[in-house]
Amino acid sequence: MISWDVLGAWLCAAMVVWIYSFAYRDNALYKLAEHMFVGTAAGYSIALALDSLNRVVVSPAVRSPGTFWTTSWHYLVPVALGILLFAKYSRKYYWLARYAVAVNIAVGSGLALRTVPIANIVRQITATILPLWGSDPVKVLNNWILVLITLGGLTYFLFTIFPRVAEGARPSPTYRVYRSLYYIGIYGMMVGFGALFANTIMTRVGFLISIYLIYIQPEAWAATVAAILAAIAIILGILRKR
Amino acid sequence: MKTARGLLIPVVVIALVAILSGVGWALRIQLYSPKTPFSAFLILVGLLTAGYFFMTEARAGKSVPVRRIPAFEAVEEAVARSVEMGRPVHMTFGFGTISSSMAPQFIAGLGVLSHVARLCGKYGAKLVATLGVPEAIATTEEIIREGYYSAGRPELFDPTYNVRYLTDQQFAYASAVQATLIRENVGANIVVGPFWAESLIFMEAGNMVNAFQIAGTARETQIPFFVLVADYSFIGEEIFAAGALASGDKETLASIRGQDVGKLLTIVLVILGVLTLLAGLKLVDALNWAWKVG
C-alpha cells in the first residue's frame, strides 16, 4: 500500500508546509525541515562536484585514454591543486591551499576584466549617448530623463572627487550643478527601486502558485496532515516559551 | 618628487600602448582583436594606471577625503546597541564565489566584516558570521580572530560559534541564515555582499527579532529590498567605498579614487557624445570602433 512514491509525495508536501510554518513562527518541524534541507543540499553540491570532476577528468581519462594523455594531460595540474585545498586543515602547511585559490581568483578576475570594460562600461556609455532634441517631443523627453538620471546616479556615486563648499562661503556653480545632479540621481534611483520592488511581487506570487500546483495531486491529504502537524508544533512552541 | 615617481609607471604604460598602437597602425598590422571595441582596452588601461597612480600617492602619505556614507557610520551604533541589549551581532556576505565577477562585492563584504569584528572587540559583542562560500572559511576566521585579538578580547573568539559555513546551495543557505537570526536573537543584522533572491529573506527574518539592520549590495535587482526594508543601506557602489573605508588601508581607499575617475570619464564621454551629436558627429561609432586592418 505505502510505496516509496507515496512516501515521497508525503515528504514533499510536508517539507513545503514545514518550511512555510517559519513565516508564522520558528518551530521544531521547521528546524527539522531546515536540517534535512541543509543535509541534502550539502550532499547535492558534493555530488555535483563529483559529477563535474567525472565529466572533465575521469570520464575522458577512462573512456579514451589515448586522446586524454596527449591533449588533456594538463588537467592533472588542477587536480593536484584541488587536493592541495585539503592542506587548510594542517597547522603547518595551510598555505599550500593558497596555490589553488590563487588560480581560481586569478582566472575569475582575468575573465571578468575582459568582458567588464565592454559590457559594463562602453555599452552603457553608447546606450546613454542619445539625441536631446528632435521632432518627437515624447522621445526627446525620454532621452532627457535617461541621460539626466544616468549622469545623476554617476554623480551620486562619486566618493572621493567632488566639489565642496567651505563653511559660510557661497556655493560655487560647480557645486550647485553637483548637488542638483546628486539629487536627480538619488530620486531617479528611488523611482527605479520602487518600480522593481513592485514588479517583483508578481513573480513571487507566481512562485506561490507553483507551490500550490504540487498539491493538486492524489496525495493532497498528505499536505493537510503536514499542515496540522506544523500548526501543533507552532502552538507547542508558543506554549513552551510561556 | 614622490608624485613624479608615482607617475612614472602610468606614463610608461600609456606611452608604450601609444607607441605600439601608432607603429602598428602605420605598418598596418592587425595588432588588436578585431572583435572587441578598442575603446574598451583604452578605458581598461587608463583606469588601471590611474588607480595605480593614486595608490602610489597614498603610499607616499597623501590622504583622500571621502564623502559621508551614513550606513557606514551606523555600523558602530548597530554594534553598540546590540551590546546594550545583550544580543549578538550577525553578519553575512552571501554565497557568490570569489572566482566570478561577484568577487569585488564579496571582498567588500569581507572589508566590512573586519570593521564589524574590530567594533565587536571594542564593545565586547558576540559576533556570528554566516557564509555560503567554502573558500572563505579560513579568511573569515582570521578576520574575526584579528578583530577580537586587536581589541584585547581573545576570550570572545570561538571559531565554531563565530564562523558558520552553512552550505553553498542558495536557499539551503538562506533557510539556515534566517533560522540563525531568530534562534540567536540577534540585535544587529549586517548584510553586505552579492545577493540574489535571498536578500529579502534576511531582511524579514531580521525584522522578526527587531534587529537593527544595515544592508548593501551592488546586484541591481536586489538593491530595492535593502533600500526599502533595512534601517540603513549601502546603494550599489557604496559597498566598495565602505569596504575600502572599513579595511582601514590607505592604498585600498586610494584605489577607490580610480573608480571615481572612471565615473568622471563616463560622465565626460556621455556629455561629449550628446554635444557632438549636435554637430552631427557620432561618438558612438568611435567607441564601438574595433581595430581592423585591410
Add this chain to the structure above:
Amino acid sequence: MSEMSALSSLEKILGSKELLYTLLLLSVILPILHPLGIPVEISRRTIDVYEYIETNLRPGCRVYIEVYYEVAARGELEPNLIALTKHLFDRGCRIVYGSLSAFGVIAFSLFKSMAADVLEGKEYGRDYVYLGYIAGGEAATASLARSIKGTISVDNYGNRLEDLPLMKEVDKATDFDLVVIVSSGTDIFAYYVRQWHTPYGVPLLFACLSVIAPSIEPFVGAKQAVGMLVGQRSAAEYEVLVGRLGLGIASMDAQSTSHMLIVAFIVIGNAIYWRRRISSKRGGSR
C-alpha cells in the same frame, strides 16, 4: 483618546504578520479555484509572437524547446510552455525538447502530466522527443548546435536517438525552424544567442520570468530574438489566443486579488500613520 487607542490596536492587528499571511494565502488560492474572469487585454508583444508562429511555421516544421526552470518557477513558465506547445502542435509542428539543467527533467515530467490534453494523440518519437538533461552549460549548447547526436546518444527515457523517427530528420541547429527558450535563468538566453543564433541564424523565441525580463530585453531589441513572452501575464494572453484557458488566466485573477490585498494594507497603514501624525501634532508632544 479612545480613537488613538482604537487606531493603535488596529495597527497592531494589521501589523501582525499572521493575519496578512493568511489573507494572502486565501487571496491566491481562492481565485484559482473560482476564477473571477477579469478580462485580459492582449499586449502587442504577445500578438507579435502569435503572428510570427502563424505566418512563419508551416505543417511539418521542426521546433526545439529548451526547458530550463525549477519547480518554483512553474507557475510562471509552465502555462507559457503549454500554450506554446499547443499552438505549435496546432500548426502541425514537431517538437524536440531538451534541458541544460537537471531540474528541467522534473519540470518536463510535471509539464507532461499537466498538458496531457495537449499531448493527446501525439506520438512520442514521431511528434515530439525529450532529450533529457544535457550537462555542460554553454559548451553543451555549442555542441548541440553542431550535432545533437554527436553530443548525446540516448533520450531521457533511454531510447537510442537513431531509433526515433523525428531524430532521424534533425541533428543540428539549422535543421530547426524555431528555437524556443523557456528559462528561469538569464545566462541560458545568452548561451543560445551566442551559440545558436549568431553562428547559424536560427530564430529564437524567449519565455522568461517577469523579474528577469529587463535583462534579456536587449536581445529582443537587437532583433536577436523574434519576440518574448514575459511571465504569467503573457501566458494568460497566449492562452486566450490559442483558446486553451488554463492556469495562466486563472493566475491573473490570483495576481489581481493578492496585489490588491497588499495595496489595501499599504493604504490602511498609511492612513493610520497620518491620522496619528496629524492628531499628535495638534495635541502637542506625544
Add this chain to the structure above:
Amino acid sequence: MSLVLRKYVPQTIVSIIIVLTVVFYYFYVSKEIAGTFTTADKALSDWVVIIMSFALIVGGIDILRFHLARIRREGMGQAPFSTVTIALLVLMVVFALHGWYLSYADPAAGIAITTQPQFRWLYLNVYAPADAAVYSILVFYIASASYRAFRVRNPMALLLLITALIVVFGNTTIGGLIWPGFLPLRDWIMTVPNTAAFRPITIGAGLGVIILGLRLLTWREISWMGRRE
C-alpha cells in the same frame, strides 16, 4: 624563503594569469595564436571547474565538522537535528558514489551520479520542494515588507509609493479595469526611468571589478589568502 613560497609565489601566479588572460584577449598576433589561446581559455575555465569541485568537497567536510562541533557543544537540544543533517549528507554522497560506480560498471543501465535512483528520490522529495518552498516563502515576506516599507514619511517615500502603485496596477488585470492607462505608464516606467536608474549601478559594479583587478595585480588585495602573516 618560506615567506616566498607561502606568499609571493601565489601572488605572482595571480598576476601572471591575470595579465596573460587579458593581454591575449585584447591583442591579436596571428590566427594560429588566437586559436591556441581560445583552446587555452577553455582549458583554463575547466581548471577552475576542477578546483571549485574540490572546494565544494572541502566545504562538505566543513559542514560535517560544524555539525559535529554543534552536537558536542549544544547537547541534546541540537543533537537530533544535526544528526539528521549529517546522516542525509553522508547518504547523498554514498548514493552519488554508487551511481558513479554504476556508470562505469554497467554503462548500459544509463545511471550516472545525479540519476542514481535513491539519490534522485532524495533530491526530488526533500531538496526540490524545500528549495521551491524557501524561494516562494518570499511572497509572504514581500507582502509584509511592502506593508512596512511604503509608509509615506517624506517626499522620497511618496515618490516610491506612487511608482510602486503604478507598476502594481499596470501588472494586474484589475488595474486595466480601473484605468487602461496604467499598463502603458508601467511600461514607460520600466523602460525609461528604471533603465536609467540601474545604469550607473551597472557601471559602478564594472569599475569595482577593474579596481579589484588592479589591487590583485599589485598585490594589495590579500583577503583571499586566508590566514595573515
